Amino acid sequence: MKGIVVCPQPRAADIGAEILTTGGNAFDAAIATAFAQMVVDPFMCGLGGMGSFQFFDAASGENGMIDFHARAGSLVTPDMWAADAKGRTEISGYTLFDDFRSELGYTSILTPGTVAGFAEVHDRFCTKSLADLLAPAARLARDGTPVACFAHDFLSRPMMAGVPGGVQRVSATAECQRIHMHPDGRLYHVGENHRNPDMARTFERLVADGADGFYRGALAADISADLSANGSFVTAEDLAHYKTRTGLPVRGRYRGYDVSSNPPPGSGVTLIQMLQILEHFNLRAEGHGSAGHIDLVARAMAAAHADRNQYLADPDFAHVPVDMLTSKARAGEWAEKIKAGEFLGDGKEEPPSCTTHLSIYDEVGNAVSCTHTLGTGSGVVTPGLGFVYNNSMKLFDPCPGTSNSIEAGKARTTGMVPTMLLRDGKPAIIVGAPGGSVIISAVLQAILNIVDFGMSPLEAVTVPRIHCEGGAIHAESRVQGSVCRVLVDMGHEVKQSAISFDPVMSRAHVVEIAPDGSWRGGADPRGGGGMAVAR
Structure with a gap:
């Protein structure tokens, strides 16, 4: 091929x-x-x-x-x-x-x-x-x-x-x-x-x-x-x-992989932060789709979005502390708050976009x-x-004085996160998605599903998905109802979609390269979903 x-x-x-x-x-x-x-x-x-x-x-x-x-x-x-x-x-x-x-x-x-x-x-x-x-x-x-x-x-x-x-x-x-x-x-x-x-x-x-x-x-x-x-x-x-x-991607580490994603005003720092927070937890032991799994992922999402809302900007117009945001120390601080049972985030949410x-x-x-x-x-x-x-x-923010306010020549912040995970310096997972800030959630969960739960790329982009920016947990209809009730008992607000494969959840697209050099792909079924192999 x-x-x-x-x-x-x-x-x-x-x-x-x-x-x-x-x-x-x-x-x-x-x-x-x-x-x-x-x-x-x-x-x-x-x-x-x-x-x-x-x-x-x-x-x-x-x-x-x-x-x-x-x-x-x-x-x-x-x-x-x-x-x-x-x-x-x-x-x-x-x-x-x-x-x-x-x-x-x-x-x-x-x-x-x-x-x-x-x-x-x-x-x-x-x-x-x-x-x-x-x-x-x-x-x-x-x-x-x-x-x-x-x-x-x-x-x-x-x-x-x-x-x-x-x-x-x-x-x-x-x-x-x-x-x-x-x-x-x-x-x-x-x-x-x-x-x-x-x-x-x-x-x-x-x-x-x-x-x-x-x-x-x-x-x-x-x-x-x-x-x-x-x-x-x-x-x-x-x-x-x-x-x-042009330049270098922002970089992090997750369970033995080098994570490479886009710099500000893109949201690669946010994705890396979520992964490095979750590295403190044994997701596999929680079980995929369980309340424990979703609770940890949602809290990590909320924590990283709190930093995103505070710091992300066009670096030509504002200082963005990339080293801090992608540091293991910052991830550890958020992980300790999660372990202490704190509810994280500032409640702000961005609407889905189209990409x-x-x-x-x-x-x-x-x-x-x-x-x-x-x-x-x-x-x-x-x-x-x-x-x-x-x-x-x-x-853009129409009010002057904020990091994302309107200014001539400025790029607005974006949820785009075209990402690669590298093994021994070569691509192992290639992933990205459309859909505003929901992109980050889709890419995160695709990576977790492959790395932590051993799923194929197609399984990784197909299983039920959630999204959280610090307010409610948004869940597809296929997330089990009893799990949603447990999440509510844990203190979360859960907003469950009536749609099983909800395109609002973004559409992740993945290529995975095995250590032997073979590859396979996964195209999200939430809207379209195209995969073509050249022979």
Whole structure:
């Protein structure tokens, strides 16, 4: 076998596997898969978005990060919205405005980084031409692809109070409505063919002009003219000056593995902290799915989220004490509080977001864990370009003076945690997930299920899941009712979903590499679930 691709979208996974089959490496497959994801899941990811890319280069042994976070436009000011906020969503996190200014439309857009990020991957690691890698996605966009259940679900499911629904999102601009609403004036049904030839043409322009065209060339001129004419805070200068951030992952240890995840403003420090807290406890002895197991995992989640809420920020704008947060000493402090029976966390919760992920491994040992996103999509499409821009303004604090307040050039904090566990310096587990702060919980439990409970990757992403940030324990319907009652008796508030495989719990995607070099994958069944093997 030449490699494996695991991601939420089966047709995108197929394309990545085809690239591996025809001689491409994991990095070639990552770009082809990611651009296909933009076509089949256009409100989860796209050219107008952001992401975090962890790599392991087998030839050099280098394990590094290419972060391409979206950044606030230069026209924002810290206090511009402070007086107009109307509270927060029921699960606090999204600031509410009567006009949805941070959620929909041109004012919700940050300077996108996706094109720059994948261009850097291509320049550094790929063996195939950009034309070859983008051709399958362009073909999908031009010829059309059946609308998938996961794409339809996002636009059709009820949203929490104060958050616009799918029809309102798709109708935010006339161009978005033209592309993403059926000619009959409704959302496309699952299985109906959806075409986006404008996106195909934009991919072809990227092939011709490269990332420079998107940020400083003719494509940039089209983008900046539209944004400027419609009140966006992002300028032509913001595009021209955009840069990725590259460097080392943050690192920790868990039960003999080296844990490698993304640096701030991503949440790798939070994931590592949870793992290192739980290393103080014998989870296997508690039994998977027991009240004792869930209690310990929930408390570790809550503890790490308390530190996340206090310290996580864009390190270009605030000091983030990474060494402290990932230290064994800090984990030990939280573990002692858990052993003493303390209830941890500050009760703050973030709402689920919408993102996508890919995990890839090839026959020579190259590995990729990449999470990329639009937030939930602004509903803005520049006429003729075919792609939706991010709406990441909604995740800033509209009140000045906090670590996550609005500032020009700042990246907002994110729950993305593209992660690898390494054994003897080589990848052993490649994992990540979409879904806001719930990503951290999904990735954590996938790792625990493999390392502590000996599950296969497929079992690890399929068994019932919980989420806790310091308030209630959110549990899927499949968590046993008697276990939930014991948790309540222990002092927890438990909010149990009516859904057995609840997509709100995020969708983890895992590749595990055995000591003998063989590999196997697991694609989360909570929405989509694509795994393709290249032979």
